[in-house]
Amino acid sequence: MPRTLRLAVSINSLFLFSVFFVFSASLQAQSSSWNQSTLKEDRALFSEHFTxxxxxxxxxxxxxxxxxxxxxxxxxxxxxxxxxxxxxxxxxxxxxxxxxxxxxxxxxxxxxxxxxxxxxxxxxxxxxxxxxxxxxxxxxxxxxxxxxxxxxxxxxxxxxxxxxxxxxxxxxxxxxxxxxxxxxxxxxxxxxxxxxxxxxxxxxxxxxxxxxxxxxxxxxxxxxxxxxxxxxxxRKIKSVKELELIRRSTRLQAEVIIESMKSTEPGVKPYELEAVSKYIYWKHNIQDDAYYPLIHVGPDAYMNHYHNSERTAKAGDMILMDYGAYDRYYSSDLGRMWPVNGTFNPVQRELYSFYLKFYEAILYHIKLGLTPQQVMQNALKEIDVILEEHKFSKPLYRNAAEQFVAGYHERAKDPDMRLGHGVGMSVHDVGDYAVPIEPGMVFVIEPQFRVPEERIYIRLEDMIIATEDGVEIYSDFLPRDIESIEKLVREDGLLQKNPISIDN
The missing domain is CATH 3.40.350.10 (Creatinase/prolidase N-terminal domain)
Incomplete structure (x- = not known):
């Protein structure tokens, strides 16, 4: 073998030996250590979000x-x-x-x-x-x-x-x-x-x-x-960094509701949907909720803040979820309703569709610079037409709808009326919201429609963020329409994909 070739082989062998030695030493060091993580505590001692x-x-x-x-x-x-x-x-x-x-x-x-x-x-x-x-x-x-x-x-x-x-x-x-x-x-x-x-x-x-x-x-x-x-x-006017946390909290809460819709089927209990919620929270390092979960099955929704239900959901029931994540001192607040079996029955479709039109008439009339009273007065012009044209199967339902709308006409006479409540560090945040809407405000609307004789209750809730560019319905991506909701409920969710059963 030529001398230059022998030298090249020797150098190559030496290099391979060195790599093997370093690799072996690394393995030995890893195998001889109790932990590989740094000894320094990783928890931040001060906010890493706000400067x-x-x-x-x-x-x-x-x-x-x-x-x-x-x-x-x-x-x-x-x-x-x-x-x-x-x-x-x-x-x-x-x-x-x-x-x-x-x-x-x-x-x-x-x-x-x-x-x-x-x-x-x-x-x-x-x-x-x-x-x-x-x-x-x-x-x-x-x-x-x-x-x-x-x-x-x-x-x-x-x-x-x-x-x-x-x-x-x-x-x-x-x-x-x-x-x-x-x-x-x-x-x-x-x-x-x-x-x-x-x-x-x-x-x-x-x-x-x-x-x-x-x-x-x-x-x-x-x-x-x-x-x-x-x-x-x-606190009423949120900074850019505050809005980042509120948006993240809202996105997570929307995912919670979507996954809860998918996990719903006859036989599910409210605490099972709460478990789905908690999993998503903790998976994203959110260890607190902004308030206790309001997960209502059937007539339990009529008590709008009821939170101790263990009622088993039946086909034909409606579920209401009103819940909010709490991300580094900032909250969200969202509400949706859906049918347990994935299909709105005729009565559910009739009343929910009326409520949805009423709700969105208010939602999409919210504009920068308007007071809540002005928003409501503008929306009521559209709502009066909705009420007149909507077909109700019972006089009882029409009477409930007329009283519902009349109540808002009465409220709209008050210059100090509010559309809903602020959201921020508190889920019912502080500050005066009976004023013209300005950039930095975050609030929700949550009209509550009832038919007392049949213990029917409907409520939706969306996060509204006012910015320099206008009013943003930030949770608009979370479905409210009947077809999209039915499609989601018919999909399998976490509970179906991860069945765990322990005999009592």
């Missing part, structure tokens, strides 16, 4: 609203009671992005600087449950959040005492409404407080009221004012 600049912009708007002689102070959510994930309350998260329990936030209108107060590190808890931002992480907190100052609990009391003695500060703004949390709207929180007050053996103050009382005692020289209206109006 610190966006939170700072929100705080700047608060400074402008309260003025130079005022401060705003907010209390964060407490540590969860039990083995539950922590979720910050909406108001606190909206202005800070901080997700540490038992935190406080002061916004100083004079200096236009924010201070967040965190508890001292709980090393044993972090050792077992993972890192949570604490006072000892002051530099990291400022780096991640853009909040200028970080203090401890003792600093909070010192700062309040100093502000109380300040000649420049006269007023403290703080929320006067109960705090919103996951699945806890303001109206639901107020209902809970009413139940507390009705209990003769429960004399506790609600948490937000106790906080106001503590502030008054800590800073008696300062006036206390309500911050709710300031935050509510800010």
């Amino acid at each position: 610190p600049a966006e939170f700072a912009e929100r705080r700047d708007k608060v400074y402008e609203a309260i003025g130079e002689e005022s401060i705003a102070i907010l209390q964060g959510a407490p540590s969860p009671e039990g083995y539950l994930d922590f979720r910050q309350n909406n108001e606190f998260y909206y202005l800070s992005g901080i997700e540490s329990p038992d935190a406080f936030l002061i916004l100083n209108g004079q200096t236009r600087e924010a201070t967040v107060y965190l508890y001292n590190r709980k090393e044993r808890r972090e050792y077992g449950e993972g890192k949570i931002l604490s006072f000892e992480d002051a530099e990291l907190v400022t780096e991640l959040s853009g909040i200028e100052n970080v203090g401890s609990y003792s600093d909070l009391m010192t700062d309040l005492e100093s502000l109380n003695q300040s000649a420049e500060i006269t007023t403290i703004y703080t929320p006067h409404s109960p705090y919103e949390e996951v699945a806890m709207t303001r109206s639901m929180a107020n209902r809970h407080i009413e139940d507390m007050k009705a209990n003769p053996l429960d004399t506790r103050l609600p948490r937000h009221q106790n906080f106001i009382q503590e502030i008054q005692e800590a800073a008696p020289n300062l006036e206390i004012e309500d911050l709710d209206s300031v935050i509510d109006e800010l």
Whole structure:
């Protein structure tokens, strides 16, 4: 063999040996390690969706609203009671992005600087449950959040005492409404407080009221004012980044409803469709729902917020699903109805088609710059024609439809009427929606048609997003028409493709 050829073979052999050695070493390293994942915890300590600049912009708007002689102070959510994930309350998260329990936030209108107060590190808890931002992480907190100052609990009391003695500060703004949390709207929180007050053996103050009382005692020289209206109006107009989360939540909820339609067949129970929903949520890293699932079979729908049904669906029943995903503090809210056996019977077709025409007449009259009253007055011109031309099989049904339409004529006389409710950080979001529609608003409509004598109930719900380009019915892709719904219900869904049966 020529010398050059022998040299080439030797070099090639050496190269192959090196590759084999590296590959073998890699296999050996992999086989001798307990885990291959990084030792560093992957969970983010601060929002990866919103930038610190966006939170700072929100705080700047608060400074402008309260003025130079005022401060705003907010209390964060407490540590969860039990083995539950922590979720910050909406108001606190909206202005800070901080997700540490038992935190406080002061916004100083004079200096236009924010201070967040965190508890001292709980090393044993972090050792077992993972890192949570604490006072000892002051530099990291400022780096991640853009909040200028970080203090401890003792600093909070010192700062309040100093502000109380300040000649420049006269007023403290703080929320006067109960705090919103996951699945806890303001109206639901107020209902809970009413139940507390009705209990003769429960004399506790609600948490937000106790906080106001503590502030008054800590800073008696300062006036206390309500911050709710300031935050509510800010939250009403969503940013581009907020709309991204709302759109994602809406798309996921639409997929939940589509898959639930496909999984429906005679014999299905509401909790089985809830299981389908939860699978899709968790598959996409959504571990919370915006509210408990409203999955109604047959006459259960007549109780529009009934949520304990175990009724078995029968051929000839209608199913109502009203549900919403909760994606990183932002909600969706969608509603659809469909027949259990995949075919609308004559009565279902008759009443549903009337309702659908009524519903879409409102939906497609929603325009930028119009007030809800103007939208409704315009829609009613079309609705009156729909009512006149629609054929009803019973006088009972026509009478119900006439009363339904008459109710909206009466509502349209009120300049403060609303089309539905806002959706955002809360599924029934805060803010005044009896105003001209402007970019950044997100809301739903959900007219409720009833025939009490036969416990018939119909409701649909869609997500409506107002942008600079106009009004977008964002959930329009989720079928409402009879033919498309029937086609979906006749397809196999998750429950049919993955049958699991355990004998009782």
